Amino acid sequence: MSLDAFQASPLAQLVFVGVAGIVVWHLIGRGRPNTRLVVQIAFFAVMTAILIANGIAPQSFGGYGADEATALLVVAAKLLWWVHLAWAVIGFVRIYLVLDGRPREARLLQDLIVGLVYLGMILSVLAFVFGAPIGTLVATSGVIAIILGLALQNTLGDVFSGIALTLGRPYAIGDWILLSDGTEGRVVESNWRSTHLLTAANNFVVLPNGLLAKLGLTNVSRPDETHWIGLTVRVAPTRMPSIVVDVMRDVLLSCTAIVKEPPPVVALKGLDATALEVELQFRVTSPAQRTPARNEVLDLVYRHCKSAGLLLAMPPASAVAMADLPTEENAMPPQVTxxxxxxxxxxxxxxxxxxxxxxxxxxxxxxxxxxxxxxxxxxxxxxxxxxxxxxxxxxxxxxxxxxxxxxxxxxxxxxxxxxxxxxxxxxxxxxxxxxxxxxxxxxxxxxxxxxxxxxxxxxxxxxxxxxxxxxxxxxxxxxxxxxxxxxxxxxxx
The missing domain is CATH 2.60.120.10 (Jelly Rolls)
Structure with missing residues (x-):
C-alpha cells in the first residue's frame, strides 16, 4: 500500500496505531506500570478519534463484502479497537483503585472487574466483529457453567470465602493471627483461594479460604502488635502475701523482655495450705517474643525468690503429707551467701x-x-x-x-x-x-x-x-x- 493510499485509508491508520500501541506497551516493561497505563489510554484515545473522524462504528456488524483484503483490514481494525478499549478501561480501574488506598479490596475488585471487562470484550468481538449469535452462546455457556460449578464446588467455595474475608477485613498482610484449631502465624499472602501463614517455627502454612472462614480467628496484631501473657507461679505460704507480691513486682521490674507500658500486673489467684498462686500478667512486643520473655521471667522468679527466702510450692497433683509442708514457722530457705x-x-x-x-x-x-x-x-x-x-x-x-x-x-x-x-x-x-x-x-x-x-x-x-x-x-x-x-x-x- 502506497503512502497516499495509507493516508486515505482510516482502517489502515487504525491498524497501524493499534499495533504500535501494543509494541510500545511491551517495550516499556513491567517495571513502570503507571507509564504503561498512560500509554494504553493515549493510544486508545487516538484510535477512537480516527473512528469518530471517519464515521466508523465498531459496535455494529454489517458484513464485509467480497473484497477479502478490505474485510481483513476491517476485522483487524475493530479487533484492535476492542482490545485497546478493554485495556483502557482496566487502566482507569487500576488508577482509581490505587488512589483509593485499600490494597486488599483493590486487588479483589481489580481481579473481578478485569475478568468482567475481558469477558465483555470477547462477547463484543464475537458479536460486532465476527457476527456470532451471542444469545445461543450465552445459553450454552450457562449449561457449561452449571457443570463446572458442580465439578469445582470446593474451589468456588474457597473463592467466595476469600471474597467475604477480603471485604470483611479481619486481617491484613503482615498481621499475626491465631485460629481456633491452634494454628497461628503471620499473614504473608492472601489470594482468591487460600491464605498463606508463616509460623513461629518458620513453616509455611497454606489455608484454604473456605476452612479459614469456618474457624474462629483472633487477630493478635490489632489494635497493636503487643501480646498479653499470663504466667502462674505457685509459692509456698511461708511469708505474707503482700511480701510475695512485692517480690513478684521486683521480678517484673527487672525483666527487660516485657513491655513497661501498660505496666505489668501481679494478681493473687488463690491461697490454701499448700500454695499461694500468683499470676504475672505482662505484655511483649510481638508474639515472637513470648518464649524469650517467659524464659527470662521464670529465671528471675527463681533468683528473686531465692534472694527473698521464698520457697516454690509443690505441684497441685503431688501427694505430700501435711506434716511435710513448709510453713512460716518451720521454713528454712537456703541463705544467699x-x-x-x-x-x-x-x-x-x-x-x-x-x-x-x-x-x-x-x-x-x-x-x-x-x-x-x-x-x-x-x-x-x-x-x-x-x-x-x-x-x-x-x-x-x-x-x-x-x-x-x-x-x-x-x-x-x-x-x-x-x-x-x-x-x-x-x-x-x-x-x-x-x-x-x-x-x-x-x-x-x-x-x-x-x-x-x-x-x-x-x-x-x-x-x-x-x-x-x-x-x-x-x-x-x-x-x-x-x-x-x-x-x-x-x-x-
Whole structure:
C-alpha cells in the first residue's frame, strides 16, 4: 500500500496505531506500570478519534463484502479497537483503585472487574466483529457453567470465602493471627483461594479460604502488635502475701523482655495450705517474643525468690503429707551467701572451691536506697559488686540497655581492667550487694597467670552484650585483647 493510499485509508491508520500501541506497551516493561497505563489510554484515545473522524462504528456488524483484503483490514481494525478499549478501561480501574488506598479490596475488585471487562470484550468481538449469535452462546455457556460449578464446588467455595474475608477485613498482610484449631502465624499472602501463614517455627502454612472462614480467628496484631501473657507461679505460704507480691513486682521490674507500658500486673489467684498462686500478667512486643520473655521471667522468679527466702510450692497433683509442708514457722530457705553468688558468676568458674571460699571471706556487704546512683557512666569502680537483692537499671546516655537482678554483678571492668563503666547504674529498689576489692583478687591472678585470658574473654563477651543494647558505641575499646592487656598491666605486681 502506497503512502497516499495509507493516508486515505482510516482502517489502515487504525491498524497501524493499534499495533504500535501494543509494541510500545511491551517495550516499556513491567517495571513502570503507571507509564504503561498512560500509554494504553493515549493510544486508545487516538484510535477512537480516527473512528469518530471517519464515521466508523465498531459496535455494529454489517458484513464485509467480497473484497477479502478490505474485510481483513476491517476485522483487524475493530479487533484492535476492542482490545485497546478493554485495556483502557482496566487502566482507569487500576488508577482509581490505587488512589483509593485499600490494597486488599483493590486487588479483589481489580481481579473481578478485569475478568468482567475481558469477558465483555470477547462477547463484543464475537458479536460486532465476527457476527456470532451471542444469545445461543450465552445459553450454552450457562449449561457449561452449571457443570463446572458442580465439578469445582470446593474451589468456588474457597473463592467466595476469600471474597467475604477480603471485604470483611479481619486481617491484613503482615498481621499475626491465631485460629481456633491452634494454628497461628503471620499473614504473608492472601489470594482468591487460600491464605498463606508463616509460623513461629518458620513453616509455611497454606489455608484454604473456605476452612479459614469456618474457624474462629483472633487477630493478635490489632489494635497493636503487643501480646498479653499470663504466667502462674505457685509459692509456698511461708511469708505474707503482700511480701510475695512485692517480690513478684521486683521480678517484673527487672525483666527487660516485657513491655513497661501498660505496666505489668501481679494478681493473687488463690491461697490454701499448700500454695499461694500468683499470676504475672505482662505484655511483649510481638508474639515472637513470648518464649524469650517467659524464659527470662521464670529465671528471675527463681533468683528473686531465692534472694527473698521464698520457697516454690509443690505441684497441685503431688501427694505430700501435711506434716511435710513448709510453713512460716518451720521454713528454712537456703541463705544467699557470697560464696553462692561467686559460684554462680561465670568469670569465677576456673577457680577451685578453696579459692572461691577465700574470695567470699574477703567480701563485704553494702546497701543502696531506691533512686541512688550507684555508678555513673565512665566512673571506674575499684571493686566488683554482686547483687544480693533488688533491681538496678543500666542506662547508656539516654537509652536503657539492661537491668540487673539478684545473681548479676557489675564493676568488673574497673576491678580487673581499670576501665570506666559503660552505663550509669541506678537502684530502682532497695539494693544489697556483696563487694570485693582488688586486694582480695590480686593473689589469684599472681598464682594463676592463665586465668587472665579467661577473664579477658568473659569481660569482652559481657561488654559486647552491653554495647548491643546501648544507643551508641562505647567510648573505650573493649575487645578481648584490650581487656587482657589491661588486666596484666594492673596486676603485674
Amino acid at each position: 557470697p560464696l553462692a553468688l561467686i559460684e554462680a558468676i561465670s568469670i569465677f568458674s576456673p577457680l577451685t572451691r578453696d579459692e572461691k571460699a577465700a574470695l567470699a571471706a574477703a567480701t563485704s556487704s553494702r546497701a543502696f536506697r531506691e533512686g541512688d546512683v550507684i555508678a555513673r557512666q565512665g566512673d571506674m569502680l575499684r571493686s566488683l559488686m554482686m547483687v544480693r537483692a533488688g533491681v538496678i537499671e543500666m542506662r547508656h546516655e539516654d537509652k536503657e540497655c539492661g537491668r540487673l537482678a539478684p545473681g548479676d554483678f557489675f564493676g568488673e571492668t574497673g576491678l580487673l581492667a581499670g576501665m570506666g563503666e559503660a552505663c550509669t547504674l541506678t537502684a530502682l529498689t532497695r539494693v544489697t550487694v556483696y563487694e570485693m576489692d582488688q586486694h582480695s583478687f590480686a593473689p589469684l591472678l599472681r598464682d594463676r597467670p592463665t586465668m587472665a585470658e579467661d577473664l579477658a574473654q568473659c569481660l569482652s563477651r559481657r561488654a559486647e552484650r552491653v554495647q548491643a543494647g546501648a544507643a551508641q558505641g562505647l567510648p573505650q575499646e573493649r575487645s578481648e585483647r584490650a581487656f587482657l592487656k589491661a588486666i596484666r598491666t594492673i596486676f603485674r605486681g
